[in-house]
Amino acid sequence: MRVVIVGGVAGGMSAATRMRRLDADAEIIVLEKSGYVSYANCGLPYFVGGVIEEEDALLLQTPASLHARFKLDVRVATEVTSIDVAAKKVAVKNWQDSQEYELTFDKLILSPGASPVVPPIPGIERALTLRTVEDVEKIANRVNAKPKSAVVIGGGFIGVEIAENLVHKGVSTTVVEAARQVLAPLDPEMATLVAKEMRKNGITLHLGVSAKDVTDTTVVLSDGTVLEAELVIMAIGVRPDTSLAKAAGLAIGARGGIEVDDFNRTSNHDIYAVGDAAEKTDAIDGSATLVPLANLANRHGRVVADHIAGRATRPIKTIGTAIVKVFDLMIAATGWNEKRLTASGREFMVIHTHPNNHAGYYPDAKQIALKLIFDPKTGEILGGQGVGVDGVDKRIDVIATAIRGGITAPELADLELAYAPPFGSAKDPVNMLGYIAENMMSGLVKTAQWNQTQDLRTAGYQLIDVRSPSEYGAGSIPGAINIPVDEIRSRTSEITSAPILVNCQVGQRGHTATMLLKELGFDATNLDGGYLTYANSPAAVN
Ligand SMILES: Cc1cc2nc3c(=O)[nH]c(=O)nc-3n(C[C@H](O)[C@H](O)[C@H](O)COP(=O)(O)OP(=O)(O)OC[C@H]3O[C@@H](n4cnc5c(N)ncnc54)[C@H](O)[C@@H]3O)c2cc1C
Numbered sequence: 001m002r003v004v005i006v007g008g009v010a011g012g013m014s015a016a017t018r019m020r021r022l023d024a025d026a027e028i029i030v031l032e033k034s035g036y037v038s039y040a041n042c043g044l045p046y047f048v049g050g051v052i053e054e055e056d057a058l059l060l061q062t063p064a065s066l067h068a069r070f071k072l073d074v075r076v077a078t079e080v081t082s083i084d085v086a087a088k089k090v091a092v093k094n095w096q097d098s099q100e101y102e103l104t105f106d107k108l109i110l111s112p113g114a115s116p117v118v119p120p121i122p123g124i125e126r127a128l129t130l131r132t133v134e135d136v137e138k139i140a141n142r143v144n145a146k147p148k149s150a151v152v153i154g155g156g157f158i159g160v161e162i163a164e165n166l167v168h169k170g171v172s173t174t175v176v177e178a179a180r181q182v183l184a185p186l187d188p189e190m191a192t193l194v195a196k197e198m199r200k201n202g203i204t205l206h207l208g209v210s211a212k213d214v215t216d217t218t219v220v221l222s223d224g225t226v227l228e229a230e231l232v233i234m235a236i237g238v239r240p241d242t243s244l245a246k247a248a249g250l251a252i253g254a255r256g257g258i259e260v261d262d263f264n265r266t267s268n269h270d271i272y273a274v275g276d277a278a279e280k281t282d283a284i285d286g287s288a289t290l291v292p293l294a295n296l297a298n299r300h301g302r303v304v305a306d307h308i309a310g311r312a313t314r315p316i317k318t319i320g321t322a323i324v325k326v327f328d329l330m331i332a333a334t335g336w337n338e339k340r341l342t343a344s345g346r347e348f349m350v351i352h353t354h355p356n357n358h359a360g361y362y363p364d365a366k367q368i369a370l371k372l373i374f375d376p377k378t379g380e381i382l383g384g385q386g387v388g389v390d391g392v393d394k395r396i397d398v399i400a401t402a403i404r405g406g407i408t409a410p411e412l413a414d415l416e417l418a419y420a421p422p423f424g425s426a427k428d429p430v431n432m433l434g435y436i437a438e439n440m441m442s443g444l445v446k447t448a449q450w451n452q453t454q455d456l457r458t459a460g461y462q463l464i465d466v467r468s469p470s471e472y473g474a475g476s477i478p479g480a481i482n483i484p485v486d487e488i489r490s491r492t493s494e495i496t497s498a499p500i501l502v503n504c505q506v507g508q509r510g511h512t513a514t515m516l517l518k519e520l521g522f523d524a525t526n527l528d529g530g531y532l533t534y535a536n537s538p539a540a541v542n
Pocket of ligand 1: 006007008009010011012031032033034041042043044045078079080081111112113114130131132158241244274275276277291292293294295297
């Protein structure tokens with residue numbers, strides 16, 4: 001059997017090596033357009049900043065090493081230019097010697113990845129994009145020539161990573177993002193923390209504006225701002241590379257990726273597609289989705305090899321778990337965010353907490369901002385987001401695992417998570433989310449969100465801030481009066497019979513105060529996440 005694979009990186013190479021482990025005799029040919037295979041695309045931004053010093057560190061394998069270990073026939077600088085579906089062959093061009101030839105296949109696996117989106121802005125040709133080792137060499141050469149200024153267009157994962165690395169190289173860096181926030185997978189009150197970190201480290205951010213013109217020395221924005229830009233990097237997102245599939249008449253799905261079934265077969269069952277080019281199935285609503293991340297590309301590559309080898313496979317759905325570092329922060333998200341749930345019309349409940357990464361009494365405890373979104377009736381976990389210096393990764397990974405395992409939000413309280421003071425708390429932040437979810441779903445407490453505060457005030461709610469006078473004095477929600485939690489019993493005469501919105505710093509004392517007020521006969525609601533969530537939200541920032 002001959003298996004031909006288009007694309008020799010994440011999905012393609014996972015399929016190739018798994019295929020070999022399952023079939024010692026198959027002829028496996030990997031065709032890769034660029035000069036390298038098995039390179040670490042996720043590490044590319046760190047080469048720009050010199051965090052990864054040696055280019056060789058990005059090159060995980062070579063055609064020779066892959067042949068030695070796996071007897072793979074890996075051909076670099078070799079582009080598949082077309083697929084003849086009926087004749088089961090591909091046309092190939094070698095860019096080094098310009099040789100063109102055809103290869104027949106029994107099974108074809110497409111893993112051509114995704115291309116950076118480059119919008120038709122005047123002058124955009126001089127913008128650089130980042131996808132391959134050759135791309136990063138170009139960017140690194142330009143950066144090593146010490147440009148005075150750089151503009152990164154796009155504040156997504158790759159944009160913020162490149163921006164940070166440009167700062168490491170001493171380049172004055174501006175990020176332009178058309179949305180009103182960076183990092184689209186986050187909700188705005190979480191993304192604000194990231195924007196703060198970027199600004200703190202010297203990056204200038206322009207949010208809610210787009211680039212409309214690129215001149216030889218500047219980038220002009222839609223609001224008329226002119227930015228000095230010796231170097232321009234375009235990172236507004238990627239689009240599935242479907243050119244080969246489309247030309248071959250393979251079905252393209254509703255989201256613009258190659259349509260595949262549960263086994264990653266395309267509309268032609270001898271041709272598979274994996275990785276960024278292929279559509280995925282969303283685990284939350286079963287819809288087709290695009291998730292250009294390495295984990296899925298690798299996983300699907302392996303599943304395809306299993307399927308070709310006749311092994312039982314199961315459909316791999318996605319919840320889009322992702323993580324990124326921005327200077328001292330780690331930022332992670334899984335599942336759906338509030339923006340997407342609102343747009344889809346699905347009901348949900350939200351919890352914001354601000355726990356420490358480990359026991360507060362153990363040195364160096366750092367506060368995390370954690371968010372959980374779940375179904376108010378079933379408790380199904382719909383999403384999670386976290387921002388903090390440490391400990392975000394494991395909380396989001398636990399939440400991601402809970403989503404896939406069908407663990408509900410209140411059941412997070414039951415998880416037995418590894419604990420000793422340097423690592424966590426006896427009631428881990430994830431357990432706490434479970435406790436709060438249980439309180440909310442059972443109706444024990446009512447909570448309101450940061451974006452409801454002024455509406456509730458207008459509706460006649462009394463806003464009571466139960467923090468200490470010094471905390472209150474350092475900043476409070478407009479209209480809130482200060483009655484510290486420990487003084488509530490003695491100061492009930494200051495409270496009217498109108499409903500109350502209680503806030504503290506992070507929601508915990510507010511919960512105690514809300515329960516107390518309820519016992520005293522008042523109608524009290526706790527502000528979820530407290531003043532801290534409010535203060536970082538668009539309700540307070542900008
Ligand atoms: C800068 C950067 C940082 C990233 N960071 C992360 C991260 O931190 N975490 C994460 O999960 N994901 C990250 N990703 C995304 C991740 O790298 C991709 O999801 C993953 O590599 C997709 O695998 P793939 O096999 O679909 O495509 P790729 O790994 O992109 O491989 C596709 C290959 O196919 C080749 N090709 C295309 N067309 C042809 C053709 N016609 N003939 C021959 N060869 C062809 C291309 O040259 C390319 O090398 C990052 C991506 C980039 C670019």
